[in-house]
Amino acid sequence: xxxxxSDYDLVxxxxxxxxxxxxxxxxxxxHKIYWHARRMTGNHLDADEVVQEVxxxxxxxxxxxxxxxxxxxxxxxxxxxxxxxxxxxxxLRNIISFDDPSTGLVRSKEDIVDNYEMAEKxxxxxxxxxxxxxxQREVFVMRxxxxxxxxxxxxxxxxxxxxxxxxxxxxxxKIMELMRDYED
Amino acid sequence: xKIDKRIILYQDNQMSYEExxxxxxELVKSPELTKQMESYQRILQSIKVxxxxxxxxxxxxxxxxxxxxxxxxxxxxxxxxxxYAITFTAIILAGIMLxxxxxxxxxxxxxxxxxxxxxxxxxxxxxxYYYDNTSSISNNNLSExxxxxxxxxxxxxxxxxxSDLKSLSRSDNDYLESIYAELQPEEVDLIYDKILKTKFF
Numbered sequence: 142x143x144x145x146x147s148d149y150d151l152v153x154x155x156x157x158x159x160x161x162x163x164x165x166x167x168x169x170x171x172h173k174i175y176w177h178a179r180r181m182t183g184n185h186l187d188a189d190e191v192v193q194e195v196x197x198x199x200x201x202x203x204x205x206x207x208x209x210x211x212x213x214x215x216x217x218x219x220x221x222x223x224x225x226x227x228x229x230x231x232x233l234r235n236i237i238s239f240d241d242p243s244t245g246l247v248r249s250k251e252d253i254v255d256n257y258e259m260a261e262k263x264x265x266x267x268x269x270x271x272x273x274x275x276x277q278r279e280v281f282v283m284r285x286x287x288x289x290x291x292x293x294x295x296x297x298x299x300x301x302x303x304x305x306x307x308x309x310x311x312x313x314x315k316i317m318e319l320m321r322d323y324e325d
Numbered sequence: 326x327k328i329d330k331r332i333i334l335y336q337d338n339q340m341s342y343e344e345x346x347x348x349x350x351e352l353v354k355s356p357e358l359t360k361q362m363e364s365y366q367r368i369l370q371s372i373k374v375x376x377x378x379x380x381x382x383x384x385x386x387x388x389x390x391x392x393x394x395x396x397x398x399x400x401x402x403x404x405x406x407x408x409y410a411i412t413f414t415a416i417i418l419a420g421i422m423l424x425x426x427x428x429x430x431x432x433x434x435x436x437x438x439x440x441x442x443x444x445x446x447x448x449x450x451x452x453x454y455y456y457d458n459t460s461s462i463s464n465n466n467l468s469e470x471x472x473x474x475x476x477x478x479x480x481x482x483x484x485x486x487x488s489d490l491k492s493l494s495r496s497d498n499d500y501l502e503s504i505y506a507e508l509q510p511e512e513v514d515l516i517y518d519k520i521l522k523t524k525f526f
Contacts, residue, residue: 164389171385189384196392197399253381259374266372284337285369313365314327320368 148212156204163203167196170213173287174220180282181224182231183271185252191227195220210296217287218297221279228275269319277312280305332362336369440521448521 146154146165154162174195179188198219206215254260270278279298283289291302291309298305331348334340340348352358440448508516 167389167392171388175385192388193392193395196388197395200392200396253384255381263374266374269372285372310328310330310333313333316372317328317364317368320371 149208152203152206152208152212163200166199166212170216173213174216177217177220177282177287178224179267180270180286181221181275181278182227183267187227187231191220191223194227195223198223214293214297221283221297225275225279265323269316269323272319273312273315277308277315280308281312281316284309328361328365329358332358332365335362336365437522437524 146162148166148169151162151166151169155166171192175188175192178191178195179185182188182191195216199216202219206212252260252263254263270282273281280294283294283297284291289297291305294300294305295302331340331344335345335348352362443451505513
């Protein structure tokens with residue numbers, strides 16, 4: 142089994158002109174990048190758009206990375222910011238085109254999940270999460286899927302721990318309410 | 326019904342030892358609290374998906390080639406966008422210069438310019454038209470006050486003396502006809518050209 146190269150070496154390699162090092166960084170974090178974008182945007186095509194944008198930003202900004210945080214934290218921050226930006230743009234697009242805000246979910250018919258049962262479950266979760274306001278969704282996803290502490294989320298988003306807890310509390314209540322509606 | 330905040334704190338290990346113990350005692354005693362706790366745990370469980378089972382590796386395998394294509398196209402798009410931006414700006418500037426040119430003189434739309442484009446016949450027709458239409462406005466149609474005001478305005482504008490006005494008022498068509506009869510056709514053309522080229526105001 143080949144020895145795993147450290148993030149430091151991969152970044153240094155890329156900065157020294159080794160494009161393969163950048164590919165290795167992508168391979169290492171692609172699943173985490175995709176699933177965070179997916180949970181934030183609610184469908185595969187939008188998530189894919191965010192992922193491609195994140196990779197471009199990483200490629201352009203990696204030269205400024207100072208190792209003041211872990212590479213994963215740095216990437217995660219980019220994914221989080223780009224996802225929120227994307228959601229803003231999407232809601233603006235929906236306003237301008239008078240589309241239903243849930244239009245994004247229609248796109249989920251194009252998906253990376255082949256298993257019908259799993260795809261259905263994933264779509265239900267996507268729909269559920271999309272009903273949360275973006276800030277509540279962000280903290281809910283970070284807590285429950287990425288298993289980050291409030292302190293870590295605070296460092297990533299620059300928001301106060303109190304504010305994050307409040308957002309999470311409201312998010313959980315909304316999810317419980319929606320789940321009750323589904324069960325009824 | 327809202328969830329008890331302590332349930333989230335308990336699940337997140339955010340309680341002190343004392344708080345935790347007190348909460349657990351209450352949890353045993355309160356069926357409602359127990360129900361809420363179970364509901365919260367069930368929901369957290371139900372929203373979890375096993376991502377590894379979902380993943381279509383084809384998508385992730387193609388992620389890097391797709392990114393590399395986007396990267397090279399992104400550079401091309403930037404170049405194309407720059408070219409479009411420059412062209413677009415140039416068109417807008419040309420449009421502004423054409424319609425709102427601050428250096429543009431009024432010559433473009435001046436009567437001289439318009440008249441210079443007319444043939445002799447067209448100019449004569451035009452003069453006849455205006456003569457026919459303006460001659461219908463006689464002094465009789467104007468009220469006395471309007472008439473005097475009009476006269477005052479014209480005399481002040483043309484800087485006429487009272488005596489000039491009197492001599493003008495004495496002149497009639499016969500007098501003008503006699504002057505015209507004495508003129509040679511070349512002189513008439515000359516006067517006509519001069520009138521066309523003169524700016525009266």
